[in-house]
Amino acid sequence: MATDRQTPQDYTGPVRRLVVAVLILLLIAVFALWRIDSPRVERLRTEITDRFVPSFDWAMAPITGLAHLASDFRSYQRILEQNQELKRELQQMRAWKEAALQLEQENARLLDLNKVRLDPKFTHVTGVVLADSGSPFRQSVLINVGERDGIRDGWATMDGLGLVGRISGVGATTSRVILLTDAASRLPVTIQPSGVRAIVAGENAAQPPLDLIEDVDVIRPGDRVFSSGDGSVFPSGLLVGEVIQSPDGRFRVRLVADYERLEFLRVLRSHEVEAVDTTGDLVTPPLNDVSASAEDLSDG
């Protein structure tokens, strides 16, 4: 007690050093556990996020709204030219809409003729973005739908137009969407019209590069990029973006989804497709029947 009083601020005492060492070892153990059994620790992380973030939703939503309002307000300054621009675009859109309607009708007729059964991927759940990754090193968002709403790991997520990312980590009421721009994101795609396959490899940049391109010579800037469905993780045919060429000659993708403003995301239900995992067997009568009939033959 007496010695304790004399050295109150002794941050090198043996007991304290032990406590600190134990704490550091504990943290390293958590890290080691994460390296060994990542899914379990990630599930714990999802659960903690699931508790923590929605409890701040009441404050997050208005502040985010205000920030968006402020950025909208800035755009009011050039409202006249914007209006004219929009009118011009609307004119073009009308033409496109007409074309799309005609194509849709034609498509419906053809599908009907062929008795095509549509993929159930076209049902979706829409969620609101609650939070982003909070760190400049990871690109992900948290949305307010989770296990409760039937969300599963690996499902594709879109905004109104294009693919945004995939679900990775589902809590009871929230789930995390790893964006295509995240350094850990890899997406197999098809580039149209050439049909060349490639991988969109996120690298923490706004326009992710195309990797492992099958045939570099046939793709051009302006080609459209769709998910290819390879690896059976994603449904195929979802629009991702447009090919561009960066000044260093590398092909990149300009994502069509509006990453500046991720507010509502739709999660596509992809029901597991039954896999055909055996080779076809020969269609024969059962074996004992074969031997019986052989006996019949020899008797006869």
Next chain:
Amino acid sequence: MGSAGTGYIWGMRGLYAVTGVLILFIQLLPLETVPRGWVAPDFILCITMVWVARRPDLAPVWLIAAMFLLTDLLLQRPPGLWSALALVATEVLRTRTSDLKDTTFAFEWALVSAIIVCFYLALTVAWALLVPFEISRSLLALQMIFTILIYPAMAALSAAVFQVSKAAPGQTDALGRKL
């Protein structure tokens, strides 16, 4: 200066935790969904360094560990790695707080900067060796520089708003121990 009673100490510890959670909350606001070429400084690390350098009794080691582990979990970092290194960094600083008592701010800043540089170097090496996914080293370096540059501002802010500054000579706590 307020008295250094037990209530005051626990109040300030609570304030540290609330500040940390507030910083986390602001970082988590869904306003940055596009990757940018720049980063914000690591405010939590910075404010922790300020408090440990100024008043180590107000930022106890267990609270720092809890704070950083929560940050690791929420910000999608490998849990434990960042926290363990931050704990080592603050402990190194803590054992030197008695040297900081009678020196100028420049010396304090230099010492903290050296520790932050070591922290980020260790982090980069540990990450390269142990973590299965890449981290952008240029962004990490940028964050290190910004964190060092923001330190004086955070120190001034802590002194002005939270009244966290070095204990005056002869100031004692509730038990009459020297601070």
